Amino acid sequence: METQTTLSEDIDQFTPHRPADHNECTGMILPVRDALDILSGKWKLPIIIALSFGTKRFGQIAKEIPNITDKMLSKELRELEMNDLVKRTVHDSYPVVIDYSMTPYGQSLEKVINELRLWGTQHRKRILSKE
Amino acid sequence: METQTTLSEDIDQFTPHRPADHNECTGMILPVRDALDILSGKWKLPIIIALSFGTKRFGQIAKEIPNITDKMLSKELRELEMNDLVKRTVHDSYPVVIDYSMTPYGQSLEKVINELRLWGTQHRKRILSKE
DNA sequence: CAGAATCCCTCAAGATACTG
DNA sequence: CAGTATCTTGAGGGATTCTG
Numbered sequence: 001m002e003t004q005t006t007l008s009e010d011i012d013q014f015t016p017h018r019p020a021d022h023n024e025c026t027g028m029i030l031p032v033r034d035a036l037d038i039l040s041g042k043w044k045l046p047i048i049i050a051l052s053f054g055t056k057r058f059g060q061i062a063k064e065i066p067n068i069t070d071k072m073l074s075k076e077l078r079e080l081e082m083n084d085l086v087k088r089t090v091h092d093s094y095p096v097v098i099d100y101s102m103t104p105y106g107q108s109l110e111k112v113i114n115e116l117r118l119w120g121t122q123h124r125k126r127i128l129s130k131e
Numbered sequence: 132m133e134t135q136t137t138l139s140e141d142i143d144q145f146t147p148h149r150p151a152d153h154n155e156c157t158g159m160i161l162p163v164r165d166a167l168d169i170l171s172g173k174w175k176l177p178i179i180i181a182l183s184f185g186t187k188r189f190g191q192i193a194k195e196i197p198n199i200t201d202k203m204l205s206k207e208l209r210e211l212e213m214n215d216l217v218k219r220t221v222h223d224s225y226p227v228v229i230d231y232s233m234t235p236y237g238q239s240l241e242k243v244i245n246e247l248r249l250w251g252t253q254h255r256k257r258i259l260s261k262e
Numbered sequence: 263c264a265g266a267a268t269c270c271c272t273c274a275a276g277a278t279a280c281t282g
Numbered sequence: 283c284a285g286t287a288t289c290t291t292g293a294g295g296g297a298t299t300c301t302g
Binding site for chain 2: 022024025026028029030031032033034035036038039040045046049050053063064065066105108109111112113115116117118119120121122123124126127
Binding site for chain 2: 294297298
């Protein structure tokens with residue numbers, strides 16, 4: 001390295017600009033965002049977790065998730081059903097009984113949720129110990 | 132269980148109401164939400180992924196993330212720095228050079244992101260094959 | 263280059279009330 | 283019980299301009 005000529009050269013050696021990064025980046029970002037779209041929002045995770053403990057009815061889910069409104073629960077359940085994560089079953093009885101359960105596909109989220117929980121638990125400890 | 136008396140009893144046998152569920156639920160939900168709060172939003176993941184490929188400067192991150200504005204990049208970097216996921220370094224040179232890198236703590240997100248990516252990739256295939 | 267400041271707007275989500 | 287139908291708000295995010 002002789003004398004410093006331009007800034008960019010100097011910097012580039014420190015943070016080389018690899019065009020490959022951009023491709024790898026976008027290749028990772030899209031699926032991660034897909035996954036996050038499914039899980040994000042205020043209520044989807046609570047609902048998924050509640051149903052991971054077993055089949056439940058509308059009112060029962062509502063009871064287990066503090067502060068959720070009927071509207072939100074209804075809307076989120078519909079979206080989860082559309083994504084094939086949750087199954088809505090209408091039992092042919094009188095009166096009609098409706099319940100919700102996780103589909104096998106929904107259960108495939110288990111590992112993801114578990115990693116989130118593990119990291120979140122660590123993070124929580126870290127935050128609380130600092131303040 | 133003799134004859135069917137009330138609906139709720141019948142249903143309860145099918146979907147027993149275990150108060151324990153509620154406790155286990157909230158115990159899981161809080162950390163998962165903590166983790167999601169860190170990762171959600173439109174730009175945090177792209178930034179984290181970009182930096183996971185190495186130390187980068189502001190302008191370079193901006194180039195690798197399509198459509199992000201300076202304001203958003205600046206704001207998100209600040210939040211990530213506050214959460215100790217990203218380190219901002221001011222190099223004492225002339226002109227001053229600033230770069231961003233992942234902290235060890237930020238790198239601890241790797242497993243979480245990888246699970247999200249794996250699931251998201253599967254999900255993407257599934258969606259595309261259906262429509 | 264690396265942001266800060268300002269203005270604006272959309273949309274997720276809450277409150278409330280109603281229904282088969 | 284299992285939802286719908288409206289109305290309203292607040293925060294996330296965009297566009298643009300300015301600066302050390």
